Amino acid sequence: MATVTALTDVLMMGAQVMLCIAALLTLAHLLRARSLLERVLALEMLSAGTVAGAGLLTLVIGEPALIDPALAVALVSFAGSIAFASFVERRGTDD
Amino acid sequence: MTELLDLLAAVLALTGAFFLALAGVALFRMPDIYGRLSATSKAVTFGASTMLIATAIGMHDPGVSWRAAAGIVFLLLTSPIVGHVLGRAAWRSGVPPHVVQRDPFPTEPESMPPHEMWDARNS
Numbered sequence: 001m002a003t004v005t006a007l008t009d010v011l012m013m014g015a016q017v018m019l020c021i022a023a024l025l026t027l028a029h030l031l032r033a034r035s036l037l038e039r040v041l042a043l044e045m046l047s048a049g050t051v052a053g054a055g056l057l058t059l060v061i062g063e064p065a066l067i068d069p070a071l072a073v074a075l076v077s078f079a080g081s082i083a084f085a086s087f088v089e090r091r092g093t094d095d
Numbered sequence: 096m097t098e099l100l101d102l103l104a105a106v107l108a109l110t111g112a113f114f115l116a117l118a119g120v121a122l123f124r125m126p127d128i129y130g131r132l133s134a135t136s137k138a139v140t141f142g143a144s145t146m147l148i149a150t151a152i153g154m155h156d157p158g159v160s161w162r163a164a165a166g167i168v169f170l171l172l173t174s175p176i177v178g179h180v181l182g183r184a185a186w187r188s189g190v191p192p193h194v195v196q197r198d199p200f201p202t203e204p205e206s207m208p209p210h211e212m213w214d215a216r217n218s
Contacts, residue, residue, distance in 0.1 A: 004098045011105035015146075018112035022142075025119030037185050038128055041135065044177060045122070048139040049115055051170070052146035055163065056108055059153045067150060067162045074166060078173040085177075085184040092188055 015056060023049050040084045047077030097155070104153030111146030114138050127193035128185050136178035143170055
């Protein structure tokens with residue numbers, strides 16, 4: 001059982017590293033993007049990464065209350081994306 | 096038994112994080128915003144949902160599991176809406192889609208392989 005626990009720890013660490021890679025790639029695209037909609041897409045992805053990261057943090061440090069911010073971030077990012085999209089649509093240009 | 100459940104949760108967490116990283120790669124590989132929306136919305140939904148499933152399994156707490164399930168349902172409901180709305184905003188504000196035009200009936204055989212032609216057109 002000690003082997004299983006060690007394997008669990010290694011996999012968990014790999015998940016954290018992978019999530020960091022995803023966040024870094026998304027941040028790089030956020031800085032690289034030319035248009036507003038691409039930035040909105042990158043922010044949406046970043047907030048999804050935050051949801052996943054809050055879930056992972058709940059699992060890693062064992063604090064049950066940390067799952068609530070994940071739901072809050074998902075809600076806020078949905079509202080923000082809809083607002084940005086309707087703004088871009090009403091404005092007519094995307095630059 | 097608890098150790099095996101934790102191992103399952105770790106495998107699911109690694110899968111979710113891998114798919115989120117894959118969506119980050121898709122941001123760089125796709126040529127325009129329509130391709131990026133199409134690739135990332137699925138990968139992000141799957142990755143975040145898998146991560147929340149891992150949380151629900153690994154915490155051994157019914158309250159956390161219910162909230163994670165609510166988060167998964169919310170993600171599954173809202174992520175297609177966001178993808179559709181962003182794509183519609185891009186289309187209506189006149190973002191041109193990236194189209195590669197090739198002659199469907201070439202009179203002479205093409206001189207270079209398709210990936211080199213792609214590079215020549217897009218450089």
